[in-house]
Amino acid sequence: MAAPINAIRTMQAKDVVNARLASAYVTVNxxxxxLFQAKTLEAKFEKSKSEVPILGRVSSGHKATGGNGTGSMTIYKNTSRFTKMMKDYKxxxxxxxxxxxxxxNDPTSDAGEETIILKDCNLDSVVVAAFDxxxxxxxxxxxxxxxxxxxxTAYKDLDGMF
Incomplete structure (x- = not known):
């Protein structure tokens, strides 16, 4: 009799990408x-959707009609670059x-490296002055x-995903 197939595979701990092993560069003019001052960064692209009433159904469908990119980051306030950009606008x-x-890029992980380039970023707000x-x-x-x-570059599919 053949050995049973183990249908449950798990990720190896080494393949988690270390959140600290990242880099960020900003290109202005x-x-x-x-951007080694960066502590955290998150950029999202959110789809805009419209409701689609459908005959014969009590629930509506939804269709994507566009999208919007937003982001936020926490940086150590030891650079005036973003403040100067906002001052120039003002x-x-x-x-x-x-x-x-x-x-x-965590060299330990078999996932490899992912690089995202956010294009045409525009500041919403910056802290002009602060102390604590x-x-x-x-x-x-x-x-x-x-x-x-x-x-x-995109992460590689890990062994066992497919």
Missing amino acids: GERFL DTGSDIYFDMQITA TSGDWLEQEVDFTFEDWEMP
Whole structure:
């Protein structure tokens, strides 16, 4: 008799991607700089949907009609770059758009590397000044939108996914 097939496979712990092994670069007006001040970053693309009433059904369907990219990051407030960008907008009315490249790469994981380039990012808000007498260091939340994104590298499918 053949041995039973084990249909349940599990991920190996080594294949979890270490959240700290990432890098972020910002390109503004052709100038590229390492955003090593970043503590956290999250960028989302959310679809816009419309309800579709369908004859013969009591529930509506939903159809995607567009989308919107938003993001936020927490950085240590030891750079004035984002504050200067917002000040330039305040003073001149000329808004600044930039690209941001985020790469996550844990050499231990068989998943490999993923790189996302957020295109045409635009600041929503920045902290102009701050202090915290009960805190250890200064941080700021930076909210932004983006118009598009590219994915030059994607994680590999792990053994056992298929």
